[in-house]
Amino acid sequence: EVQLVESGGGWVQPGGSLRLSCAASGFSFSTYAMTWVRQAPGKGLEWVSIITSAGGTTYYADSVKGRFTISRDNSKNTVYLQVNSLRVEDTAVYFCAKDRGDPNGVFDHWGQGTLVSVSS
Amino acid sequence: AIQMTQSPSSLSASVGDRVTITCRASQAIRNDLGWYQQKPGKAPKLLIYSASTLQSGVPSRFSGSGSGTEFTLTISSLQPEDFATYYCLQDYIYPQTFGQGTKVDIK
Numbered sequence: 001e002v003q004l005v006e007s008g009g010g011w012v013q014p015g016g017s018l019r020l021s022c023a024a025s026g027f028s029f030s031t032y033a034m035t036w037v038r039q040a041p042g043k044g045l046e047w048v049s050i051i052t053s054a055g056g057t058t059y060y061a062d063s064v065k066g067r068f069t070i071s072r073d074n075s076k077n078t079v080y081l082q083v084n085s086l087r088v089e090d091t092a093v094y095f096c097a098k099d100r101g102d103p104n105g106v107f108d109h110w111g112q113g114t115l116v117s118v119s120s
Numbered sequence: 121a122i123q124m125t126q127s128p129s130s131l132s133a134s135v136g137d138r139v140t141i142t143c144r145a146s147q148a149i150r151n152d153l154g155w156y157q158q159k160p161g162k163a164p165k166l167l168i169y170s171a172s173t174l175q176s177g178v179p180s181r182f183s184g185s186g187s188g189t190e191f192t193l194t195i196s197s198l199q200p201e202d203f204a205t206y207y208c209l210q211d212y213i214y215p216q217t218f219g220q221g222t223k224v225d226i227k
Contacts, residue, residue, distance in 0.1 A: 044207065044221040045158070105209075106166065107154075107164075107166060110164055
């Protein structure tokens with residue numbers, strides 16, 4: 001059974017940083033791209049970033065480019081999202097998801113999310 | 121970035137109704153579109169990809185169609201467990217972009 005478990009969220013002041021983690025199990029992690037999607041309270045889904053299976057290629061939403069960095073450690077079956085220079089508008093639940101390919105932008109398994117709250 | 125526009129933003133329907141949700145892209149995206157269902161407090165769930173391919177395990181009352189700039193998600197006979205918010209997501213080009221969502225609630 002595929003499982004994705006996010007962690008690392010919490011409260012942070014504007015300008016602060018966090019590192020989100022997503023631990024994967026139940027599939028061949030090193031074969032698939034992985035993505036992060038976020039959802040602000042009461043709002044819709046926003047795609048954030050994606051990383052290919054070997055970590056060689058990454059893409060970002062314009063709203064986070066230059067502030068967020070996605071990475072992965074295939075030896076630990078974990079994908080990360082380093083979130084820097086946080087703004088109030090980055091407050092959201094952050095979901096990680098498994099891509100069906102490498103990548104094809106279709107996300108067939110999701111974690112339950114970790115909440116990032118940015119406020120002073 | 122490609123803009124995805126869903127309509128309606130919300131709708132009220134009864135069990136057994138046929139429901140159609142539309143998603144329009146600001147430029148042609150071939151058939152590179154998926155549909156996701158999200159219930160309150162839960163993670164999204166993949167329903168359909170490549171515009172019309174049903175994800176394994178998803179009931180056949182869900183179907184998708186379209187290509188280019190206009191796409192539809194149809195629920196042929198709404199069931200109680202289908203009351204949720206539905207999102208389209210283009211995977212034609214990065215950055216990927218979601219529609220704003222369509223909330224389906226009980227009439």
